[in-house]
Amino acid sequence: MSFIAELRRRNVFKAGIAYVLVAWLILQAGDVLGPALRLPEWANSLLAFFLILGFPIVLVFAWAFELTPDGFRPESSGSPTEAAAAGKGRSLDIAVIVLLLVAAGYFFWESRFSDRPVETVTDSAEQPGTVDEAAVASGPRGGKIAVLPFANVSEDESRDYFSDGVTEEVINALVSVPGISVPARTTIFGFKDYAGDIREIGRTLGVAYVLEGSVRSVGNEARITASLVDMDSGLPVWSETFERNLDKIFAVQDEIARAIAAELEVELGVNEAVPNQTSDMAAYDAYLRGRAALRKRDRDAIGFLEQATQSAEGFAPAWATLAIAHQSLTGDHGKAIEAARRALAIDATNIDAMTAMGSVLRQTRRWTESEAYFKRALSIDPGSAELLEDYAEFLNLVGRNHEALEVAERGMEIDPRIQPLVAAYAEALTSVGRDIEARQVVADSLRAYGDQSGLWWASLPLWLLSDGVPTLDQPGPVRAGAGFEYLRSSLASADAQTINDLKSILSSAAGRLEEIPITRREARLLLLYFDEVDFVIEQDIADPSFFPSGAREWLWSPAFEDYRAHPRFGDFLERVRITNYWDATALPPTCRKRPDNTVRCQ
Secondary structure: OOHHHHHHHOOHHHHHHHHHHHHHHHHHHHHHHHHHOOOOOOHHHHHHHHHHHHHHHHHHHHHHEEEEOOEEEEOOOOOOOHHHHHHHHHHHHHHHHHHHHHHHHHHHHHHHOOOOOOOOOOOOOOOOOHHHHHHHHOOOOOOEEEEOOOEEOOOOHHHHHHHHHHHHHHHHHHHOOOOOEOOOHHHHHHHOOOOOOHHHHHHHHOOOEEEEEEEEEEOOEEEEEEEEEEOOOOOEEEEEEEEEEHHHHHHHHHHHHHHHHHHOOOOOOOOOOOOOOOOOHHHHHHHHHHHHHHHOOOOHHHHHHHHHHHHOOOOHHHHHHHHHHHHHHHOOHHHHHHHHHHHHHHOOOOHHHHHHHHHHHHHOOOHHHHHHHHHHHHHHOOOOHHHHHHHHHHHHHOOOHHHHHHHHHHHHHHOOOOHHHHHHHHHHHHHOOOHHHHHHHHHHHHHHHOOOHHHHHHOHHHHHOOOOOOOOOOOOOOOOOHHHHHHHHHHHOOOHHHHHHHHHHHHOOOOOEOOEOOOHHHHHHHHHHOOOHHHHHHHHHHOHHHOOOOOOOOOOOHHHHHHHHOOOHHHHHHHOOHHHHHHHOOOOOOEEEOOOOOEEEO
16 A cells, blocks of 8 residues: 555545644634733744644644544554544544534635724724724725834943934835835834833724834944734734944844835835935934934934034934924024035935925025925925925915815824824814814814823914813813913903013013913913904014914914904015015915005905
């Protein structure tokens, strides 16, 4: 008898098929029960390992034993009886048929029922994050990857800035890969030190994959581990460990981006995923320290970044980050523009430099030049929610609110967790007459993401527009600060002293009074609420430096309706050079030129 015939006689093939079916059903059960039982992500991997290990054992068992009415017995050295072999075969036939029926039933259920849309949860107060998850998950996930902040596992805890820097460079590398979309850095760093189920992050951000990793650096050596996890299965689809000298750190970031692109079968459309590298590790270290300080709004960022640019004058990212630091921390427009120009002279495609330049030019009311930089940056990275936020803010300021709404909507589809983007979206909605929707958008964001006091204050015009009655009980952050208490008491009983205090804030060179805990922006809004339009617009024309402020002014919203109807509103528009911008582009639909060449806006 041939070997194959002997395998058939001993039912080894049938036993193998039965085992494969059983193992597959066990893995399906594990995939369902794992999340429900909160088992660690590696539990299914371990289960699969043991099931694979068991396969050859079952084949050996089938060869060595026969099934009899009295149970399993060792195969006799001679030829077993035909009856025994037939009995064993019939039992395995029945087992295989039953397992095939179970598998077919599972496939039927999977195809008919498992893809049904999840019912919308309307009580978002009881389901934190529901609004966001629904919004994000509605878009395509295939090429969306969230890069979690790499953990610092070095003995020196102060090296966090280095692991954060690696995270940012990997994000930048992946952004340059056509076909891959990555959530914004501001959103990603909100998950720093997150200790929960990684799939929760995937569901929240609506991504198909999450890249996680760690960095251990000692002296001039770095050990970087990275793992790309599929959010559907919760299993790694790629992982790698890189041990390099720090002078090879950029090569590692390139390798990670290229490996992920290859895993997803996406072409890397650039020669270098991390451009403008430097071989000066002292400069690179200072650059990373500067970026870390900038994220914390620490003015020490300026010193670190200046050190980096002095050590490596051809390092464009350091110049670009220095431009952002001057623009956002010191307000030194001249230095910001100079640093951005240095960066763009080295790398004409540096998006950070373009963003800094656009923001400074917007701040100095050079509107046409500013818009050109925002458009140029978006032409390079049209999927950046942060860039879409910047451009939406610009369009809101110059009265092109319908366009601002379209741009902000695109950004919200990509990443609705960015607070300034939510505010820009709400401002655009309000300015086109959809203030009820705007209040709901901000309230949902406050409810979903917890303490966002900045978003609440940026949206103050919404709360002052609630049917003419200030509504200060919106969901969101705990507002126990003195500024909120002053606001509430002022609205409850505004006497002459309160009005005089608010006027003093507005006319103060500092934009605030030491004894009153609100800024010029809030003072202006309150004065307009108290019908002090004459004073406000005269002050604005005399000193237009507030416009545009760091927080958007909602100039085209109903909160400024009386302001826009004021006879001197045209003078204000000329003072802040918006009319010059309109001359170069076009008037918004809410404005018209009168015979005397002055502008009138609704």
